[in-house]
Amino acid sequence: MRGIARLARELGVSTATVSRALNGNPNVNEETRRKVLETAQRLGYAANQAARSLAQGVTHSVGFMIELDPESTTSTDYFFMGVVEGMQAILAAHGLDLLVLPCVKSQDTFTFLQRFVSRGAVDGLILAETRRIDRRIDLLQSSGLPFVTLGRSDSGGNHSWIDLDFEGVMATAVERLVRFGHRRIAVTLPSNDANYGAIFAQAYRDNLARHGLELDEGLVFSTRRQEDDGDSIVDGLLDRPDPATAIILFYEVTAIGIYRRLAERGLKPGRDLSIIGFRGEESVRFLMPQVTCFQMSLHDLGTAAACALLAQMPSTAPAFSSKVVQSRVPLSLMPGESDGPALQSG
Amino acid sequence: MRGIARLARELGVSTATVSRALNGNPNVNEETRRKVLETAQRLGYAANQAARSLAQGVTHSVGFMIELDPESTTSTDYFFMGVVEGMQAILAAHGLDLLVLPCVKSQDTFTFLQRFVSRGAVDGLILAETRRIDRRIDLLQSSGLPFVTLGRSDSGGNHSWIDLDFEGVMATAVERLVRFGHRRIAVTLPSNDANYGAIFAQAYRDNLARHGLELDEGLVFSTRRQEDDGDSIVDGLLDRPDPATAIILFYEVTAIGIYRRLAERGLKPGRDLSIIGFRGEESVRFLMPQVTCFQMSLHDLGTAAACALLAQMPSTAPAFSSKVVQSRVPLSLMPGESDGPALQSG
DNA sequence: CTCCTCATTGTAAGCGCTTACAATCGATGC
C-alpha cells in the first residue's frame, strides 16, 4: 500500500479524511488535520501529481513556451531569464508551478504546443515571440485554455497580451533626435519573423511622418542580434549624397560594430553619428561613449504576463475581474552620450 | 463522453483497442490502427497526460531545475539557454518532454525540488549549479529518481554528473602564462556558493604548485559577475612591492572593468598585465585587445547531460549501459591579445 | 427521553487511461 492509503492506514482514518486535511477542506477536525499534516511531513508524503490532476481536472501548472534558435542561442536567452523570474514569483504565490517549455525552432513548434494543450498538461499558457500571423494563437483560442502572449499579433481575436511599448520608445527616440536637429534618421530592424519587427517598423514610419520627415528605404536596415553589421551600416549611412546623421537600433549590440567602424573612419559616436539603442543590453553597457537607450524591467514584464494569465484562470480570477488584459510595458529613456546635436543641421 | 471513449465509440471498437493502436502495441490489426490514427488526427485527440501518467506510472518528462537570482538575473541566464537547447533536442528524440523548472533563489529551493520529486511530476531530473554540500543531491539519491547534475559535488555518492573541465582550463592558462615568463599570477573567483568556485580555486592552487609558484592570498579576488571590480583588482595587483603580472578571470566580464582601469592608469592589457578569461562571453567579445579565453559548446554540454540522464532511465537505457556517467567537458583555448610576455620577467 | 442539528468521518464512485486476461474466430493440422 502506498500513497494516501498508506498515510490513512498509519493514522487509522480514511483516505477521504487525509485528502481533506491535506487540501485545506474546512470539514476536518483541527486536531485531525494537525496529525495528518504532521504524519505527512514525517513520511515525506506529497500527493501524486498525476492522480491529483486526473481527479481534479486541473494541473496547477502553467507553461511558458519559448522557441530556441540553435543558430543564435545567446540571442533571446537573457531576455527570458529575467522574465521567467518575474513570472515564477507571482505564479508560485498562487500555488501554480511554472513549466518553461523550450522548443527548438527546427522542430514543429505548432505541433509541440498542440501536444501540451490537447493533453491537458497545463492549466494555462504564456507564449513568447508571437508572429504577426500566429497559428498558435488561434489554436489556444479555440482550445479555451487561458493564455497570454508576450507580444501582439494579428491572429486570434481579442486575447490578452503584454508587450513592450515600441510605439512609445520610437516616439521618444525620434522626437529626441528631431530636437537635436536630425532630419535623416535611420533605423535597424530585426530580421526574424516576430511581430515586434513589424511594429517597430510601423512606429518608425509613423513618427517620421509625424515630424514631417521623409521615409527613405535606404536608411532601413535589417539586422540579426549580432554586432557584425556595423561596417555595412556605417558605410551605407554615410557614403551617400544625403548621409544620415542618426540611427535608432533595434538590437543594441549592433552599436558595437557601429562604434568600431566609426572609429576606423575616425568618427565619433554622438558627434558624427547619433545613436539611440532600444533596450539597454548587458553587452553594450560598457561602450564608451555610453549608448543612449531605453530601460525596462524584465521582472515587471514577467509579472505583468503572469497577472494577466491569473486573471483568466478560474481558480485564481476574482469573478468580477475583466478577463482580457492588453498592456504595453513602458520603457524609460536613459540618456547617454551616443547622441547629440546634428552637425550639418538646418 | 470524452477522451478515448469518444474515439472508441466513434470507431465502434473498445477503448483498449484504441489505446493499443495509439501506443504502438503490435497486437493490433494494421488496418484498425490506421483507422484509429486517422480518426484521432481528425478529432485532434491526444491522450490525457494525467490519466496516462497515472496508469503507466511514468510521466515521459524530465525536469531541469535552475535557480534564479533576482539580484542578478543576467548572471546565469545566457549560459542556460544554450544548454537547454542541447538537452531538449536529445530528449525530444527519445519521446521525453523537457520541463525547465525555475526557482527563485529567495524561495526554499530544497522544498521546491522535493515537491517535484515526491509528487512524481517527472521521471528524471537535471540539477544546475550544484554546491559543494548539496542536500538536493542526497534527496535525489535517496529518492531513486534518475538524475544528473551539472557540476560536481561532495554530496551524494557515486552519481552522474557533467561538468566543465575547470582543471584543464586552469592548467592550460597557468602553463601559458608561465611560458610567457609570469611568476606572479592572480585569479578571480566567483563569490557565490556554487561548487565550481571551489574547484576553480583548487585548480589554481594545484597548478601554481606544479610550476613551483608561491601561493599569495593577496592575489586571489572574489568577484560577482559584473565589471565593477576592475578598479580594486587592478590597483590591488599593481600597487604592491611585488606586483602581479597576470590574472586569470573566472567571470570574463571582469575584464571590462580591468581594461577601463588599466586605461586610466595608462597601461595596456597584454603588455602591462596579462589577462586570460575563462569562458568566452558575449559581453566582452568587443573588447580590444581581444581577451584570450576558452571556448566551449553550451549545446554539447546540454547534450551530454541529457545523454547521461537517458543512460539511467529504465525506458531508454539499454540494459548493458553503465548507469553512472561522470565527465568533464573540455574547453579550447582561443588566443587573443590580452596576454603576452611578462615585462620584468626573470 | 426523543428529535434534530451540526460537526466530523467514512463509503464509494469516478477522473481517463493502460493492460492482464479472457474471449472470439478463422485457419491449420490430423
Next chain:
DNA sequence: GCATCGATTGTAAGCGCTTACAATGAGGAG
C-alpha cells in the same frame, strides 16, 4: 470434422486521488 493455434479484440481491474453523499455520534432543544 474436431482440436489447436495465432491474430485480434473485448472485459474489467486498477493507477492514486478527490468528492458527493451517506453515516455516525455528541450536544441542544423541546
